[in-house]
Structures are given as C-alpha cells and as structure tokens.
C-alpha cells in the first residue's frame with residue numbers, strides 16, 4: 044500500500060545541510076495500523092510530510108497505492124492526496140464553523156450537493172460518536188470531541204490512508220484511550236490503512252500492528268508490536284518499551300536486591316500470549332524447591348495479544364537455579380539474568 048524506498052531528505056539551513064531523514068525504506072500493508080515512534084527531532088514529521096507529498100525527498104521514492112507521490116505535482120498530486128487524509132495534534136478545525144460545517148467542508152470542496160452532504164455528515168457524526176453535537180462550535184467541545192470532529196472531517200471523502208500527526212498528544216490519558224479505540228474501530232470497520240507518528244509507546248502498544256523506531260533520521264528498528272515489546276533490540280527501543288512496562292521505576296528495587304541478596308539470580312522473564320495465563324511461578328516453587336521473590340510484574344495488551352514482564356529473584360543452590368532457568372526456557376519464556384540495575 045505504502046512503499047518508501049531509500050528515502051533521504053536533506054534541508055538546506057543557514058548552518059549548512061541537515062539530514063532529517065536518512066536512507067529510510069519501509070513498506071506498509073493495506074489495512075494495517077503502522078506506528079512511527081521517535082523523540083523530538085527524530086524526523087517523524089518530515090516522514091509524514093513525505094507521505095502526503097507536502098515534501099519531496101532529496102533522493103528515493105514514495106509510493107502510495109502504486110502512485111509515485113514523490114514524482115507528481117499539480118493537479119495529479121492534488122488528486123492523489125484526496126485518498127490520503129490527515130488528523131493533527133491541535134485538530135486544525137475552523138473555529139467559526141459548527142461541527143457539521145467543519146465536517147462538510149471537504150465535501151463542499153469536492154463539489155458534493157447540499158442534500159448528499161447533509162446525509163454524509165450525519166453518517167460521519169454517528170460514526171465518530173458525536174450524535175447530537177452537530178450544531179455545536181469547536182469552542183464548546185472537549186479536546187476529545189474536537190479530535191472526533193477532526194477524524195470525521197478526515198474520513199469525509201473516503202480516504203484509503205489516514206495519517207495521524209501526534210493526534211493524541213494534546214489529550215489526557217483517558218481521552219487518549221477513547222480516541223485510540225475510535226481509530227482501531229474505524230480501521231476494523233472500514234479497512235482503512237492508518238499511519239501514525241508519536242513519541243508515546245503507549246499509543247503504539249494500544250493500537251499499532253507494526254512499528255518503526257526512528258532516531259536521528261534513521262529507522263533503527265522495525266517489527267510487529269508484540270515482538271518489539273517482547274524483545275527490543277536498539278537501546279532507544281528499550282527506553283521506549285520501559286516507558287510502558289514501568290521497569291524504570293523498579294531500578295531502585297533491583298539495585299537493593301542485588302546488594303542485599305548476593306546469592307541466587309535476579310531474572311527478567313518476558314512472556315506472550317497464552318503463557319501469560321500459566322501459573323509458572325508456583326510450579327517452580329513446588330517442583331524445584333527454590334525461593335521466588337517477585338520484584339516487579341506487569342501484563343499489557345497489544346492488538347496482537349497480551350505480553351507480560353516479571354522480574355523475580357530466584358534463590359536456591361546454583362544447580363537448582365540453573366535447572367529453573369532451563370525450565371523457563373523450555374516453556375518458551377524469554378529470560379534474561381540481570382547483573383546490574
């Protein structure tokens with residue numbers, strides 16, 4: 044559906060050249076929710092502008108639905124962009140227009156008759172959960188409701204791709220979740236391809252199928268969300284994952300345990316899918332006579348299933364501990380012995 048081939052974007056600034064996107068290749072499937080995560084300055088916004096043709100790459104090509112967005116301009120680009128919609132962090136609504144009029148705006152531009160517009164706007168208002176709020180002005184709406192208007196407006200002309208530019212960054216956590224659920228629902232119902240950029244791993248965990256991690260213009264890691272959470276490779280990905288698994292907060296407890304219990308091993312166990320429901324710890328204690336002290340534990344849910352992280356201190360003889368590590372590995376649990384906090 045979307046193909047980025049060896050994209051590089053260099054900006055000329057008064058301090059010289061700046062490479063915002065550095066040789067990035069990605070492919071995004073039809074109907075998938077694809078997340079691009081990175082800290083400020085990583086190149087995410089540039090990527091999104093390349094996807095909708097607002098920027099041209101310095102080298103490389105961008106294909107959306109087999110159309111080379113990076114090679115067309117004028118009327119052809121405008122036509123292609125009808126199929127690519129966008130929602131924004133600060134909603135970008137027209138403040139002097141009602142909810143209905145905001146949503147009708149792209150339909151007016153597309154030349155739809157008043158009668159058809161009224162029908163389509165009513166459908167969209169229902170779809171995004173704003174029934175009864177059509178006559179309200181944006182200033183009378185909460186942040187979450189404003190973003191719902193943004194989503195309805197973006198869907199008005201039946202796009203094939205929805206680009207989300209930090210769409211939940213201005214919202215509180217509860218509203219963020221309700222907007223993410225709406226995006227997931229729309230993706231399932233309409234089969235819409237969604238590409239979102241964010242600096243929050245929570246957003247990726249909650250709705251994305253696959254993720255690309257960006258750092259200094261480069262994509263440093265890509266993969267299925269569940270795999271990336273279970274087994275992050277790049278240091279920056281590990282930092283993002285610990286944002287949601289809470290392992291940062293346990294650093295102190297880990298330090299204390301390592302200091303206070305020189306015997307045994309401190310082990311991080313990561314498990315996915317059905318393994319999250321097995322009573323593995325009680326089994327270890329009963330069968331192998333080791334002491335197991337749980338230092339930290341979380342289970343999180345992604346679109347492809349649950350995954351969990353458990354940090355345990357396993358104490359016993361060296362042989363018992365080794366046997367337990369072996370047993371964990373046999374259960375297809377990923378284990379990592381922690382030597383330092």
Ligand SMILES: Nc1ncnc2c1ncn2[C@@H]1O[C@H](COP(=O)(O)OP(=O)(O)OP(=O)(O)O)[C@@H](O)[C@H]1O
Nearest residue numbers: 054056061063081082083084085086087088089090
């Ligand atoms: N039009 C431009 N002219 C010159 N430099 C630019 C331009 N747009 C972006 N940059 C630079 O390119 C780099 C990547 O910026 P970009 O906005 O894509 O990153 P980002 O990950 O979206 O970060 P943020 O969330 O802060 O916008 C930054 O160093 C930025 O200063």
